[in-house]
Amino acid sequence: xxxxxxxxxxxxxxxxxxxxxxxxxxxxxxxxxxxxxxxxxxxxxxxxxxxxxxxxxxxxxxxxxxxxxxxxxxxxxxxxxxxxxxxxxxxxxxxxxxxxxxxxxxxxxxxxxxxxxxxxxxxxxxxxxxxxxxxxxxxxxxxxxxxxxxxxxxxxxxxxxxxxxxxxxxxxxxxxxxxxxxxxxxxxxxxxxxxxxxxxxxxxxxxxxxxxxxxxxxxxxxxxxxxxxxxxxxxxxxxxxxxxxxxxxxxxxxxxxxxxxxxxxxxxxxxxxxxxxxxxxxxxxxxxxxxxxxxxxxxxxxxxxxxxxxxxxxxxxxxxxxxxxxxxxxxxxxxxxxxxxxxxxxxxxxxxxxxxxxxxxxxxxxxxxxxxxxxxxxxxxxxxxxxxxxxxxxxxxxxxxxxxxxxxxxxxxxxxxxxxxxxxxxxxxxxxxxxxxxxxxxxxxxxxxxxxxxxxxxxxxxxxxxxxxxxxxxxxxxxxxxxxxxxxxxxxxxxxxxxxxxxxxxxxxxxxxxxxxxxxxxxxxxxxxxxxxxxxxxxxxxxxxxxxxxxxxxxxxxxxxxxxxxxxxxxxxxxxxxxxxxxxxxxxxxxxxxxxxxxxxxxxxxxxxxxxxxxxxxxxxxxxxxxxxxxxxxxxxxxxxxxxxxxx
Amino acid sequence: xxxxxxxxxxxxxxxxxxxxxxxxxxxxxxxxxxxxxxxxxxxxxxxxxxxxxxxxxxxxxxxxxxxxxxx
Numbered sequence: 122x123x124x125x126x127x128x129x130x131x132x133x134x135x136x137x138x139x140x141x142x143x144x145x146x147x148x149x150x151x152x153x154x155x156x157x158x159x160x161x162x163x164x165x166x167x168x169x170x171x172x173x174x175x176x177x178x179x180x181x182x183x184x185x186x187x188x189x190x191x192x193x194x195x196x197x198x199x200x201x202x203x204x205x206x207x208x209x210x211x212x213x214x215x216x217x218x219x220x221x222x223x224x225x226x227x228x229x230x231x232x233x234x235x236x237x238x239x240x241x242x243x244x245x246x247x248x249x250x251x252x253x254x255x256x257x258x259x260x261x262x263x264x265x266x267x268x269x270x271x272x273x274x275x276x277x278x279x280x281x282x283x284x285x286x287x288x289x290x291x292x293x294x295x296x297x298x299x300x301x302x303x304x305x306x307x308x309x310x311x312x313x314x315x316x317x318x319x320x321x322x323x324x325x326x327x328x329x330x331x332x333x334x335x336x337x338x339x340x341x342x343x344x345x346x347x348x349x350x351x352x353x354x355x356x357x358x359x360x361x362x363x364x365x366x367x368x369x370x371x372x373x374x375x376x377x378x379x380x381x382x383x384x385x386x387x388x389x390x391x392x393x394x395x396x397x398x399x400x401x402x403x404x405x406x407x408x409x410x411x412x413x414x415x416x417x418x419x420x421x422x423x424x425x426x427x428x429x430x431x432x433x434x435x436x437x438x439x440x441x442x443x444x445x446x447x448x449x450x451x452x453x454x455x456x457x458x459x460x461x462x463x464x465x466x467x468x469x470x471x472x473x474x475x476x477x478x479x480x481x482x483x484x485x486x487x488x489x490x491x492x493x494x495x496x497x498x499x500x501x502x503x504x505x506x507x508x509x510x511x512x513x514x515x516x517x518x519x520x521x522x523x524x525x526x527x528x529x530x531x532x533x534x535x536x537x538x539x540x541x542x543x544x545x546x547x548x549x550x551x552x553x554x555x556x557x558x559x560x561x562x563x564x565x566x567x568x569x570x571x572x573x574x575x576x577x578x579x580x581x582x583x584x585x586x587x588x589x590x591x592x593x594x595x596x597x598x599x600x601x602x603x604x605x606x607x608x609x610x611x612x613x614x615x616x617x618x619x620x621x622x623x624x625x626x627x628x629x630x631x632x633x634x635x636x637x638x639x640x641x642x643x644x645x646x647x648x649x650x651x652x653x654x655x656x657x658x659x660x661x662x663x664x665x666x667x668x669x670x671x672x673x674x675x676x677x678x679x680x681x682x683x684x685x686x687x688x689x690x691x692x693x694x695x696x697x698x699x700x701x702x703x704x705x706x707x708x709x710x711x712x713x714x715x716x717x718x719x720x721x722x723x724x725x726x727x728x729x730x731x732x733x734x735x736x737x738x739x740x741x742x743x744x745x746x747x748x749x750x751x752x753x754x755x756x757x758x759x760x761x762x763x764x765x766x767x768x769x
Numbered sequence: 770x771x772x773x774x775x776x777x778x779x780x781x782x783x784x785x786x787x788x789x790x791x792x793x794x795x796x797x798x799x800x801x802x803x804x805x806x807x808x809x810x811x812x813x814x815x816x817x818x819x820x821x822x823x824x825x826x827x828x829x830x831x832x833x834x835x836x837x838x839x840x
Contacts, residue, residue, distance in 0.1 A: 244805045244814050248822055257815070341802050363801035430801065530801065537821060546821035 126154075129576030131606055133369040133523035137442040138183040140519055144560035146469050148441045149460060153572040158700075165204040165706030168195055176200070177277035182706060184721040193322065201706035202327035203319040205682070206334035207402055208702065210315035211550070212683030213337050215457055216642050217308045217345030218480070219384055220352075221277055226387055226493045227352045228270035231263060235493035237500070241358040245534070248350045253285055266355070273348050276530040279307030281400045290648075293663040298339070301720065303332060303342035303690065312337055327709050335721075340685030347645035353424070357390055360427035360639065362539075367605035369439060370524030371432035372448050374641045376414040377405050379507045380434055380443055384497035384640065386424035388477055388491050389417065391500035392453075392541060393429050401504050406682035408511045413504060418443060419458050420598060420640035425637055427530040435606075436577075436599035437677075438570040447518040453477050454493070458569070458678060471513040473506060492597035529601075529637035533649045543732040548579045548650075548657040550630070551593075555668060556659055556751055559622035562742030563654075565647040565688070568673030568681045569599050571699045577603040579674035579698050584609060586735035588634040592742065593618035595650065598641035599627045600675070609635040644684050647671075648691060661749055665692030665722030668745040670698045674731045685725065689713075692723040694741040696734045701727035729740050 128150050129135055135377075141148050161177045163166050168176045168191045176191030178200055190196055195203075230238035240246055244260055250257050250265050257265055276284055283304045287295060298304045305311050315337045324333070331456045354360070372378045381389040381397075395401060396413040405413050414432075417425050418440050422433040434443050437458055444466040452463065455478040464485040467474040474486040483753035489741040491499060531539075541547040554560045559627055561697050565588050570576055580603040584594050596604055604610050609618060615627030627634050638646045651669050654660055660667050671688040673681050676697055688695045703709045717724040728734035746752050759766075774790035808814045 180807075242805065247811075247814055248818050251818065251823060285840055358803075359805070361801045361803055364797055513772070526797070534822065535804075541821075543804060543807060543817065545823075546817075 130578045130581060130605075131368070131439075131523070131576060133184050133435070133521035134439055134442060134605075135396050135516045135519045135575055136523075137369065137445045137519070140517075141442070141445045142515070144445075144469070146445055146466055147443070147462060148466070149438060149462060149572050151577075152462070156609045158573070162443060162704075163700060164705035165201050165702045166197060168203070170203065170319065176261040178705070195325065196707045197706045198327040198576050199325050199330070201703050201709045202330040202334075205703050205709065206319050206330050206337070208679040209334045209683045209686050210312045210319075212678065213308070213341035213345065214312045215680050216341050216349065216683065217277065217312070219350035219456065219642060220308075221274070222387075223349045223352045223356075223387060224273045224277075226271060227356055228274065229493050230356055230461075231266035231270050233263075234322065236392060236495055237497035238387075238493060239358055240355055242355050245351065245359050246355045249355065252289065267677050270352075273352060276348060278310075280310060281306055284308070284340060286347050287341045289347075289652060290343060290631050290691070291652055291663050294665075297663075297721070298690075301332075303336040303339060305336050305344055307338045308344045311340040323377040326600055327706070328712060331669045331712060332710070335686060338683050338686035339537055339690055341683045342648055342691065346642045347648070348637070349642050350645045353386060354532070357386060357424075359429050359534050360532045361535050362528055362530045363427065363430040365426045365430045365527050365529055366432040366524045367426075367435070367527050367602060368523045368525060369434055369443060369446060371416050371434055372443065372446055372520045373411070373414045373415075374518060374520055375411045376440075377408070377410045377412070377504075377507050377511045378414050378416065378449045378451075379504065380416050380418050380452040381421045381425065382418035382440055382452055382459055383478075384457045384642065385421045385455045385478065386421060386428075386440050387493060387496060388453060388455065388500060389415075389421050389425045389431075390428075391496045392503065393425055393431055395497060395500040395502060395504055398501065400503060401508070404505060404508050405511070406510045409606075410508070410511050413508070416443075418452070420642070421455065423529075423598065423601065423637075423640040423643075427532075427637070432524070433602060433605065436570055436602035438546065438572060438576045444472050446520050447514065447516050450510040450514075451475060454481070454483070454486075456481050456682070459483070469516070471510055471515055473510055475503060475506075486535060495631060523606075525606060525608055527605040527637070528584070528612065528633055529605075529610060531632070531636040531638050532655065533542075533638075534638070536650060537653065539632065548653045552659050553653060554626045555654075556715055558751065558753070559591065559626050560593050561620075561622070561739070562668030562670065562746065563595060563651070564591045564669070564738055564742075565595045565597075565644070565671045566674070567597045567600050567644055567647075567684065568669070568676040569641075569643065569678050570603075571675045571677040572583075574675050574699050577606065577675075580604065581607050581609075583672060583674050583698075583731035583735045584635060585618055586732050587738065588619040588623060590735075590739050591623040592739065593623060593626075594635040595638050595647050596635055597638050597643050597647070600673070601639075604635045605637070609633065610637055634698070637665040641680060641684065644688075648687075651691075651693070663692055666745065666749065668742040668751075669693055670741050671695040672697070672734060672738060688722050689717060689723045689725055692721060694726065694738070695739060696726040696728055696737055698727070698729055698731060698734055722754075
């Protein structure tokens with residue numbers, strides 16, 4: 122008998138996959154068994170940019186001299202670099218289009234035209250206004266917000282100059298980018314230029330193509346994503362630590378379950394407000410339910426979890442499984458990472474799938490477009506629709522008894538506050554503990570789930586190995602949710618999983634060894650946190666000097682590549698797992714994995730085994746520690762008078 | 770606050786001493802702690818921003834980035 126394939130390390134996922142199999146419901150896990158990746162496509166050795174092809178350029182066999190080129194003469198280097206650059210452009214476009222929506226809604230909120238939205242965090246508004254060189258003295262909050270909204274919107278279509286937020290990076294990094302000519306102008310311009318340069322017959326030097334891909338990725342990290350994070354914080358509140366719950370067990374059998382899935386927090390914010398409305402509560406009770414249970418999925422979940430403690434049902438690969446419970450009355454989806462397979466699963470039950478963005482429809486789903494000027498009305502309408510659907514539950518309902526407590530909401534501002542208080546907020550304690558060796562370094566472990574690995578396994582194996590070796594982990598997106606399900610997002614996890622040094626620091630500050638910093642768009646918070654470490658002093662004068670590394674062990678989306686590229690271009694060693702999209706060309710891979718270190722002082726790496734990848738990260742941290750003269754742990758010694766006399 | 774808990778530990782010279790144990794109240798917080806709410810005037814906020822969040826824009830720069838010559 123063939124050995125049963127392990128699909129997830131998460132019990133709830135396994136239980137629901139069993140139910141899906143029994144009820145013959147198709148999910149991504151089963152579809153992956155039926156579709157094997159194309160061997161040429163997986164190496165990105167296929168050029169489809171014109172209609173003379175597609176030209177397939179598999180790697181030459183060992184000893185073979187033949188140099189394969191496409192019909193136009195494009196080399197494998199050009200083809201691979203083009204495909205890589207286009208993925209980065211798509212990822213940047215996704216984050217930045219999200220950001221544009223945020224800015225437009227922010228402007229409406231500032232002008233009082235967005236129903237249910239307001240400026241919640243005035244401190245952050247003033248902070249960001251100062252970043253944008255807006256005069257704040259003697260001005261009303263509303264006027265500052267309007268000016269900020271207009272200036273932020275300009276960042277997308279700017280044709281010349283530099284993105285404002287480039288000025289937030291360490292000085293040395295800014296100089297390096299300027300010297301290399303990769304400082305982004307406007308966000309949109311960089312995406313368009315990648316698409317132009319990779320069009321048939323344009324840029325045909327792989328290093329030059331990658332250079333533009335880098336500028337585009339920087340426009341994502343230090344542009345679109347950062348703008349999105351900041352303006353969302355101003356509108357909805359900068360996250361502060363809050364206790365929440367995670368996993369499919371957060372769904373409730375006797376309540377109306379509404380799941381918000383996607384990436385934009387607008388509607389979920391309003392659903393959270395509307396679900397507290399007494400009229401809605403009454404309606405739910407009238408329908409025989411105990412109340413409304415709002416739960417999140419994917420990064421929409423991260424947004425409302427961090428700001429309101431609304432429970433999170435799970436990460437990317439659990440989206441269809443939430444519906445397999447048979448207990449979800451309605452699921453809203455906006456943009457990014459939602460599977461089309463959701464509609465087929467929804468059709469097996471009573472679940473209504475509602476698409477809410479003007480950018481995304483799913484065939485068969487109900488389309489209700491979200492507009493901020495009538496957002497609260499729409500949120501109530503959606504909840505009423507879910508309540509009406511509650512009596513229609515059919516088939517077997519099964520909710521796994523799996524849910525864990527988590528502590529989330531570690532924004533940069535909150536870390537700054539936690540480490541020093543209001544009077545002396547700073548990253549000094551973190552830097553000091555890195556210098557004295559209690560904390561070996563910091564790792565940003567982020568990214569998606571991928572059905573080609575055992576769900577959540579790589580995240581957890583890597584992160585456990587890192588914290589065991591005293592590396593503090595910052596996490597976002599689906600990686601953060603994997604950590605939550607495994608119990609790594611509570612302060613108690615420090616004693617259980619972390620090395621002695623890291624555990625001591627976590628206990629002193631009262632933080633978990635893995636800090637949840639938000640959705641995938643919030644990887645910009647990691648850049649700011651790392652910059653704060655540089656600015657604090659003692660760990661070099663550039664991001665590339667820090668004992669800081671990045672990873673996405675289960676990545677799958679183009680956004681992850683854009684994120685990785687801006688990490689690397691910011692000077693951070695970054696390792697990906699699962700698969701790597703430039704293996705078709707040794708030269709392009711060498712450029713990214715080796716030559717990049719010379720250029721950007723940061724580089725890519727690929728390692729499928731998450732524990733080996735963790736050790737690559739640790740050795741990189743040790744290399745940086747050595748360069749800083751911190752290779753040995755130093756105890757802090759309090760000198761008594763006798764010791765002082767000896768010094769003299 | 771319930772009664773204090775004491776723990777017995779060994780001092781550097783080997784003598785046993787009684788030390789105060791944890792003093793926190795057990796239980797889970799029922800909401801988030803919005804520390805920014807304490808910055809309730811524009812003056813306080815601006816002072817906080819200048820000292821805690823925007824020191825890295827100071828003209829003299831800061832920490833490892835302090836330079837003798839402008840960048």
